[in-house]
Amino acid sequence: MEVNYLAIVAAAVASFVISSVWYAVFDRQRTELLGGADAAAGGRPPAWKVLVELFRSLVVASVLAGLAARMEITDWTGAALLGSAAWIGFPFVLLTGSVIWDNAPWKLAAVHAGDWLVKLLVITVMVSVWH
Numbered sequence: 001m002e003v004n005y006l007a008i009v010a011a012a013v014a015s016f017v018i019s020s021v022w023y024a025v026f027d028r029q030r031t032e033l034l035g036g037a038d039a040a041a042g043g044r045p046p047a048w049k050v051l052v053e054l055f056r057s058l059v060v061a062s063v064l065a066g067l068a069a070r071m072e073i074t075d076w077t078g079a080a081l082l083g084s085a086a087w088i089g090f091p092f093v094l095l096t097g098s099v100i101w102d103n104a105p106w107k108l109a110a111v112h113a114g115d116w117l118v119k120l121l122v123i124t125v126m127v128s129v130w131h
Contacts, residue, residue: 001069001072001074002069003062003065003066003068003069003127004065004127004130004131006130007065007126007127007130008058008061008062008065008127009058009061010126010130011057011061011064011065011122011123011126011127012054012057012058012060012061012123013054013057014122014123014126015057015060015061015119015122015123016053016054016057018118018119018122019053019057019115019119022114022115022118023111023115026111026114029107029111030108030111033105033107033108033111034108057119057123060119060120060123061123061126061127064082064083064086064120064123064124064127065127065128067082067086068082068124068127068128073124073128074128074129074131075128075129076125076128076129078128079121079124079125079127079128079129080121080124080125082124082128083117083120083121083122083123083124083125084117084120084121086120086124087113087116087117087120087121091112091113091116091117091120092113092116095109095112095113095116096109
């Protein structure tokens, strides 16, 4: 199975949009958990951060598309399983490490973990099902 480059780009953009909405919804809690440190940003990130985030989303979508293609995943259930496994194996494990070893607030880790779960599920479904 070949990867669909249009699906990769669309999944990266969808991931970026979903993440933006996620953090808009949880902005107040995130700012409080950071001790107000993010409040000075004025609500809008600098353009370079937006570009870096879009690139990060493209990298994640590309990797997951390659994995889905190699595993011959073409339905949403297989895609959801891959996305869930990727979430448990990477963001979830990394974020729990930050809570355990760096004393990051668990509520802040939960905000980030939720964002990653939604993004990984959307990306894997899009790149797996869209042929």
